[in-house]
Amino acid sequence: MVQDVDHGIALQMSAISKSFPGVKALDGVNLTVRKGEVHAIVGENGAGKSTLMKILAGFYHPDRGSIEVMGTPIGVMNPREARDLGIGMIYQELNLVPDLTVAENISLGAMPRRGPFVDYRSLAANAKAVLKELDADIDVGTRVGNLSLSQQQLVEIAKVVSRNPSIVVFDEPTSSLGDKETRILFNVIKRMRESGIAILYISHRLQEVMEIGDRVTVLRDGSNIETRDVAGITPDEMVRLMVGRDLTEMFPKLDLSIGDPVLSVTSLGRAHQFEDITLDVRAGEIVGLAGLVGSGRTEVARAIFGLDPAESGEIRVRGKAVRIRSPREGVSAGIALVPEDRKREGIVPDLPVRENFTLPLIGRITRFFLILAGRERATVQAFADRLNLNPPRIERPMGTFSGGNQQKVVLGKWLLAKPEVLILDEPTRGVDVGAKADIHRIIGEFAESGGAVLMISSELSELLAVCDRIFVLHEGSMVAEIPRQSATEESVMRAATGQVYA
Amino acid sequence: MMRLNIGTIGNVVVRYRLLVMLAAVAVFGGWTLDDFLTLTTLQSILDRAAVVGFLALGLTPILIAGQIDLSIGSIMSLAAYATIALQPDLGNVPAAFIGLGVGILAGVVNALAVVVFKVTSLVATLATLLIGASLALLISNGQPASSADPLFGLFLTDNFLAILTPRSVLFIGAALLMFVWLKGTPSGRNLYAVGSSMPAAISAGINVNGYIAGVFVLSGFCAGAAGVIQALSSATGSPIAGSVLLIPAITAVVIGGTRLEGGRGSSLATLGGVVALGALTTLSEYNGVPSYTQAVYTGLILILLITLDRIAGGDEGKTTRTLRSAAVAKQTQQGGTS
């Protein structure tokens, strides 16, 4: 037994491999985390970070490899057992009961009793003790639903810490936090580190990794590339290790002639979401809309399309002012939106591809109230072939297709509506490489034919490669417009995190 | 600006609706009737609240857990009929216990349908509502049973400490007991967690299915109790005793402020809601308003309140909602692996 608390190994994951049908998510990943260190894990989307953490949390079982926690080998475990082993997880999305108090949430599932009753005094004392340990100033009697998001996150952390974990995983904890809240969070993490807890810190924000991390492991394509001391690495090096290839090879950029403005948005605003948004997209142009999760980028896209209409400001399409208060008005103004959450907002799984395709414009293939079945079938089949729908069976229920093919149909359904402006919110998330190339080709063709494209993506490398200009949002405001020539991962990230210089 | 004002007023009315209703009834009653604001009136209101009260009490934990039980009226009818019809064969007291047992049994059936067969509680209890009602009519041949010993249950409505009767004491006692359970014990608190955020409850190791099954059995028991009390105090076992009480029971719970979406509510609020609705009924009877009107205003109050709840709830606690949707998203992630 090693007695040295500060430098003992808390977690050892060796040669972990995991495959899903068609995808090798992890390929022989090794990870060693010491007690009392903040170990950052970075990598592009799809590099395998979340799969690795889900294995650690007991949600997935690795195909191969071994896990040791505090020197003890761990076999197959479920989430409950992982928790009992002292592994705590803090996700982006919180897992709290809004209608119970802070104290009740912290002890949920194991409330102290006196006789048959809840011992409210020690319940509150427990909660206060944990929160004090975290230096968090929250009234333990408040309903969690009344707390701000960052306070809720502190409660979530307190919940995990109260179980005396030896390893805590933070998965993108700052994605919805402002600067001040991030400071508070970092102080909490430092305190946890001092008390000997091993911390795994997953983030896209390399500046944060530089600041809070002791060591960093870079994952790429399901393999660990390197583990280094943070003191000996620069953000640029990290990016190079993460990307590992020439971006332009992946996303070939078409050189198109750019025409007149098609979409012009002036001073668009919606309470509590975004304000004073001004942007324009010209014919043949692909414009990026960047920003952290929660910066308001999705909300802006939804407002332009009419899903959650704007409350102030003006939208013009080809110079003509249009009023958009519903998707129907958005469609008739010539705007289309491919939404962020495909499963939830993109497809109707039980309906066949054909009916999904014609949903927005069913009125256009109707005579005397009746749908023209023959024309519908022919149009959709022709379009499905153009999109390389695989398999090309338009009568099959949408839900039986792969994510990439579902996305092609969502894209295709809007192209069929012949919009002037195509807004894409995370168009290639969770899509395999082949379908990704198809989707980029389709978007390129649309721009080539004179359409205007506004594209949101969390994958900065994708935006940098595809876009002619990038607008950057931070906390609901437009903070930068960066032309292609001067756009780099760093310049966009700086703007997105609110560190804009002049 | 205009919208904000309406919203604020709506919010105030929604939040203090119990007081608003009670005050309105008291003022209107005192104004139209000389002898309305008396202890006798209070006694009568409380006494008559007992039957609907038990139905509403059973419904309270159901709604807190985010479920619904539409079958309580039918269960009450079955229990009421059993309580009287079995008296000659079994004796008065055993028959009453059978009435309670019928309620528990029906609750078990609901629990099975919801927890084991995974039928949404709305649809499952809609079906058991019909099954129960038909069963009561079948067994009774559509005829109410009259007690051979009509004096046995009369004590339930006797005068007791000026404003109470034994059956109103039972109801108020049950409400207090439930209050202590819901607010003071771990299982009570866990029930709120189940209704407020099921994924959080599951990840905290709470046996969610057990709680949901439990509240259905409890609701069946309460409906059985309502049936037994109603049958004994009227010395009649009507096979349609509970059929018109479902909506008043739901309305009373909603007046109290228990949320249809789960996670919030209190049995004392239900007690208040039952009394408020009872006061309104008593007031309209004293004023000679035909009984059909009660159905009209009860339905109107219900629809008005859930509409207001919905509109006011739309502004309140955006974090609550984002939190909830995020939690649901996570549950679907986890659900696949367990």
Added chain:
Amino acid sequence: MSLVKSDPNPGPAPAGTLTAGSVLSVLSIPLAIVALMVLGSFVSPSFLTARNLVNILNAYSAVGLAAIGSTFVAVCGGLADLSIPANVAMGALVALGAQTLVGPVAAALLGILVASLGGLVNGVLIGYVRINPIIVTLGSGFLLLGLSQLLVGGGIVYSEPSAFGSFVAGNLLGVPVAVWTFFVVALILHIVLSRTPFGRWNFAVGGNYEASAASAVPVRFTRAAAFVLTGLLSGMCGVLIALSIGQARPIIGAGYEFVAISAVVLGGTSLFGGRGSILRTVGGVIILALISNLIVLIGLPTPSTGLATGTIILLVVAVDAYLRRRTGAE
């Protein structure tokens, strides 16, 4: 697991392929009808006569209209309309009560209009305010039934003799007008549900509300319209019955909400939206009509029908829920 699911998976057999399961599901309703008829002919020699069969259908034609409306409600994800009995009563009472004021035809139309207004209230609250349909229609049904009782003071309204009244109560080409109405309405609304944009919207909204909204489908209108349609058809149901029997009482449509729901689920329309067909609901109505007739012929008391109906709803929905879990449809 969820990650596995979101990636390429073979899924169920593609539509259009003949599998044992799909053949069975297409034939199950006709098979059930034939089986019930065979059973009936054993129970009673008078069962399989043209007259008995027409009578059976006649008795269920009016409530069949409400079942057709309920199909739209179920398909668009609105679960069920429990205010059907109230709207039936409203339609019936107004259609007879207003006869002396505006004449029989206008009174019938007025009855349908009033019931449609009841449907409109449901539709606005469910479609636009987005309140749980069961609670809304339970409350509005209670309210409207109370109102209808208030209207007639708990009594009975009788029909004035008129040519229109005897036409509705009579036969056309040997078949009761009620049966004609049922089949003509069913045919028209079958086309509406399966061939028109409005029908397509119902499937889309019931299949995925959010995705439909994001596809510029008028989601709120669609849900509201389904309830207005059900109110209208309930009104027609009330008018038909009232004119056929020459009188109307507030309890005239008692229990019809359950008959409608069970016809819908028996026809294989999912109460949870996205799937369904009017023709199959018609099949469900016929099956229920046969079952209730059999119950009478066997000599069981009438409440047995309710018992059978409730059990059918519970069983069919439990199987539906089980199948949905197994195929992993979300």
